[in-house]
Amino acid sequence: MRIYTDTACDLPKSFFGENNVHLFPLRVELDGQEFDDLIGINTDQIYSEIRGGKSPKTSQVSPELFIEAFEELGKSGEEGLYIAFSSQLSGTYSTAMMIREQVKETYPELKLTIIDSKCASLGFGLVIKEAVRLRDASYSFDEVVKRVQFNADHMEHLFTVEDLDFLAKGGRVSKTSAFIGGLLSIKPLLHVEDGKLIPIEKMRGRKKVFKRILELMEERGESLSNQVIGISHGDDSEAAKDMKEMIVERFHPLGVEVHVIGSTIASHAGPGTIAVFFLNKLYENE
Numbered sequence: 568m569r570i571y572t573d574t575a576c577d578l579p580k581s582f583f584g585e586n587n588v589h590l591f592p593l594r595v596e597l598d599g600q601e602f603d604d605l606i607g608i609n610t611d612q613i614y615s616e617i618r619g620g621k622s623p624k625t626s627q628v629s630p631e632l633f634i635e636a637f638e639e640l641g642k643s644g645e646e647g648l649y650i651a652f653s654s655q656l657s658g659t660y661s662t663a664m665m666i667r668e669q670v671k672e673t674y675p676e677l678k679l680t681i682i683d684s685k686c687a688s689l690g691f692g693l694v695i696k697e698a699v700r701l702r703d704a705s706y707s708f709d710e711v712v713k714r715v716q717f718n719a720d721h722m723e724h725l726f727t728v729e730d731l732d733f734l735a736k737g738g739r740v741s742k743t744s745a746f747i748g749g750l751l752s753i754k755p756l757l758h759v760e761d762g763k764l765i766p767i768e769k770m771r772g773r774k775k776v777f778k779r780i781l782e783l784m785e786e787r788g789e790s791l792s793n794q795v796i797g798i799s800h801g802d803d804s805e806a807a808k809d810m811k812e813m814i815v816e817r818f819h820p821l822g823v824e825v826h827v828i829g830s831t832i833a834s835h836a837g838p839g840t841i842a843v844f845f846l847n848k849l850y851e852n853e
Contacts, residue, residue, distance in 0.1 A: 641674025655762035685762030690844035729839030801840035
């Protein structure tokens with residue numbers, strides 16, 4: 568079984584080679600130059616440029632990369648699973664679906680399932696990690712697909728950004744949703760609903776936002792002590808560390824994974840973003 572994903576999952580570059588996961592890079596445009604996310608540009612560069620006033624643009628995976636990988640899969644006769652970035656945030660999923668049908672004309676026996684994760688950042692990454700775990704534990708292809716789809720459907724995203732204008736500029740939230748974002752110390756709290764970013768609350772000060780995130784985790788999460796929780800951050804490792812300590816103290820999870828938000832998501836969310844990911848339901852309560 569071959570597993571495919573893209574760089575919006577915000578897992579470290581080393582993960583893909585070490586776990587035999589084929590990576591499709593989204594693209595980042597900066598100063599008229601286009602780079603492959605994670606491969607041609609690193610996060611330090613992106614955050615430095617954003618803080619310097621630049622506004623990177625992003626685009627979906629190159630169709631040529633899909634054609635090459637899907638044709639190779641068709642020739643191999645193996646089964647393939649591509650877990651894609653939310654279709655509500657990128658055209659990558661729909662392009663992959665279109666390319667799959669195109670490749671099937673030459674390779675009618677192509678065995679490729681494409682899942683619209685409706686997830687982003689490390690919430691997406693945790694779904695990928697579960698797919699790898701299941702594959703390596705020799706689960707059947709159908710069972711891997713079923714469980715991966717379940718986790719994607721039940722992955723909660725809670726996050727706060729320093730400035731909603733970043734998301735509004737890229738069309739990730741409506742301009743009218745970028746409420747009072749510019750006022751001093753007002754912090755928005757957002758979540759993901761059916762793959763879309765939705766502002767849900769606003770409050771004064773980051774400490775209050777973090778406290779509210781913990782309350783929502785308790786309300787929405789199932790058996791948090793039996794999960795690995797994800798935290799991703801927009802080049803703010805200290806805030807991520809504080810969030811991790813609060814989560815560990817309150818919920819005692821199996822583990823907490825912390826990763827920096829990659830170039831694609833950072834280009835829209837901006838520096839200072841803190842996001843937390845967990846499941847609102849466990850597969851068969853295991």
